[in-house]
Amino acid sequence: MLLENKRLLITGVLTEASIAWSVARLAQEQGAELVLTGFGRGLRLTERVARRLPHPPDVLELDVTREEDIAAVAKDLxxxxxxxxxxxxxxAFAPQHTLGGGFLTAPWPDVATAVHVSAYSFVAMGRGFGGLLARSGGGSLVGLDFDATVAWPAYDWMGVAKSALEGCCRYLARDLGARATRVNLVAAGPLHTAxxxxxxxxxxxxxxxxxxxxLGWDLTDSEPVARVVCALLSDWMPTVTGEIVHADGGVHAVGAAPGPTKG
Incomplete structure (x- = not known):
């Protein structure tokens, strides 16, 4: 029971294909008590899919770009x-004009939205929930990443936002470390999510x-990534912080596809 008696807040559960849904399911199986969040039109989707978990948790409304929402959820918890x-x-979110070849033409308001939702909100949540995390004797804040060391086709400003997220992770790890709180990212391979x-x-x-x-890769299976997240949320990695853990089948480590091996 890796997460026995742990109390976790999970954002980003929209469908059963969501990485966050797999994290929630595994966390419950490993003994955790959960609260999920959703907002806007997605709130009902989160509430609906939450009922499919082994132990349906409460769902609180949280728009991560609104400081008052973060404060309200922190007060509830x-x-x-x-x-x-x-x-x-x-x-994570980026307006349509910032993706799919729109890097040179995307207007600043759309870029600002992508960075705000996908990167700055990580800091806002670390700040807003930092006191509650510290009360656990050293909690764990984990974010979802996608390798930002290279420029990917179609990813455009979301790739830049992920670069910002990686920088935020390092600085949050620095500033929350005094409270014994660990801050890490999991850089997942691509999955068929919403x-x-x-x-x-x-x-x-x-x-x-x-x-x-x-190691190969299954675009339809988010559980391998969720296992890494659950390990970071547990007490098994007490000295790991400011880290980007790649759960991508090893693609980040190779420059080209492996060739055939000789017998």
Missing amino acids: DARWGRVDGLLHAV AARAIPGAEAVSGPWAHRAP
Whole structure:
């Protein structure tokens, strides 16, 4: 029971294909108590899919770009639990004009939205829930990433936002470390999630992934990524912070697809 008696806040659960949904399911199987969040039109989707978990959790409304929403959820969790042991930031968004070849033409307001939702909100949540995480004796804040060391087809400003997220992770790890709180990212390989389907031309990246990955890759299975997230939310990695853990089948480590081996 890797997460026995842990109290976790999970964002980003929209469908059963969501990485966050797999994290929620595994976390419950490993003994955690959960609260999920959603907002706007997606709130009902989160409430609906939450009922398919082994133990349907409460769902609170949270728009990560609104400081007052973060404060309200923190107040609820303070009254409910008195602490938070772990938090998953599984939130990213970029307006359509910033993706699929729009890098040179995307206007600043759309770019600002992508950076605000996908990167700055990670810091806002670390700030807003930092006190509750500290009360657990050193909590864990985990975010979802996609390798930002190279320029990918179609990813455009979301790739830049992920670069910003990686920088935010390092600085949050620095500033929350005094409270014994760990801050890490999991750089997942591409998966057939709702977010991935919203990126025009994303198949140029996801299509060859299984061939390039030394360990292979299943675009429909988010559980391997969720296992890494759950490990980081647990107490098994007490000295790991400011890290980007790649759960991508090994693609980040190779320059080209592996060739055939000789017998």
